[in-house]
Amino acid sequence: DSGVTQTPKHLITATGQRVTLRCSPRSGDLSVYWYQQSLDQGLQFLIQYYNGEERAKGNILERFSAQQFPDLHSELNLSSLELGDSALYFCASAPGGGLTEAFFGQGTRLTVV
Amino acid sequence: AQSVAQPEDQVNVAEGNPLTVKCTYSVSGNPYLFWYVQYPNRGLQFLLKYITGDNLVKGSYGFEAEFNKSQTSFHLKKPSALVSDSALYFCAVRPFTGGSYIPTFGRGTSLIVHP
Numbered sequence: 001d002s003g004v005t006q007t008p009k010h011l012i013t014a015t016g017q018r019v020t021l022r023c024s025p026r027s028g029d030l031s032v033y034w035y036q037q038s039l040d041q042g043l044q045f046l047i048q049y050y051n052g053e054e055r056a057k058g059n060i061l062e063r064f065s066a067q068q069f070p071d072l073h074s075e076l077n078l079s080s081l082e083l084g085d086s087a088l089y090f091c092a093s094a095p096g097g098g099l100t101e102a103f104f105g106q107g108t109r110l111t112v113v
Numbered sequence: 114a115q116s117v118a119q120p121e122d123q124v125n126v127a128e129g130n131p132l133t134v135k136c137t138y139s140v141s142g143n144p145y146l147f148w149y150v151q152y153p154n155r156g157l158q159f160l161l162k163y164i165t166g167d168n169l170v171k172g173s174y175g176f177e178a179e180f181n182k183s184q185t186s187f188h189l190k191k192p193s194a195l196v197s198d199s200a201l202y203f204c205a206v207r208p209f210t211g212g213s214y215i216p217t218f219g220r221g222t223s224l225i226v227h228p
Contacts (some may be wrong), residue, residue, distance in 0.1 A: 002156060033215075042220035043157075043203065056215050090156055100145075104156030 003027065004093050006105035014113055018079040021108045025072055025093030031055070032074040033094070033102060034066055038087040049074055081112045115140040117206050119219035126194045127227050134189040134222045136204030143209040146187045147216060148178055151201040160202075163187060164209065174198070194226045 003026035013019055025032050034046040036059075045058035049068035060066075063081075068074040078085060088109050092102040116139045126132045138144055145164055149157040161172025168180045178189045189202060201223050205216035 002158070004156070043218040045215050045217075048215065058215065092157075101147075101159045101162065102157075104149075104158070106154070106156045 002103040002105065004091060004103050004105035006089075006091050006108050008108060009106065010109050010111075012111045012113060013081060015081055015083060017081050017112075018077065019081065019110065021076040021078070021089055021091075021110075023074045023076070023091030023093075023105060025074070025091075026103050029093035029095050029103070030072065031094045031096065032068055032072070033092040034060075034074070034076050035090040035092065036087045037090060037107070041087075043090075046076070078110070083112050086110055086112045115206055115208065115217045117204050117217055117219035119202075119204055119222045121222050122220075123223045123225065125225045125227065128196050129193050132191050132194040132198070132224065132226070134202050134204075134224060136187045136189065136219060137185050138187060138204070138206040139185065140206050140208050144185075144187075145207045145209045145216075146178075146180065147205040148172065148176070148187075148189050149203045149205065149218075150174075151203065151221070153200075157203060160189070194224075196226045196228055199224055199226045 005024040007022045030051045033048045036044045046060040047066050048056040063079050066076045088107045090107045092104045094102045118137045147162045148160040151157045163170045163180045171177045201221045203221050204219045207216040
């Protein structure tokens, strides 16, 4: 168990809908990273938050947004969903701002139908 | 820009035989290199990392990796494979200093260990 909790584990939704994925980092970790894993794109970095502030942005679509709350949990919001958004979404946490050894959650498998 | 290549989508090895999973990288300056493993329906788990020093890095579950600066490679190795080592393995790189400190991951190599 990595200590990183992601909910829900599975999510099935229709095109055009909006969903929220939640991540609770390991106790004491200030950084949260979001990744998207798909068969054709591999593991893609989306966004990082550090102690409540956006720290780095990767290949995140404008339809996607994220935030980190004062208790350090993070949410990834995906809107106007398309079939191609179906993927495994991972959250990882790390103690500091620079990712060294990250601890990954078990992921949320999103299926858009 | 930094990049990672894992040239083999799949590696097959018999239990008890040595295994190698290949990784080559491109990064500005000195690299900070990682290996992660992903078991089915699980998140990635950290195996080992290279920062500086000894080119042979030892990690979890008996795995080790050899850093070769001239060949820009960081191959993952294990002397004797177990069936339970079957999983997806990811190599990642980021610059040691400067640049983006977000690692870039390879596309992964599926390791299959046959009994």
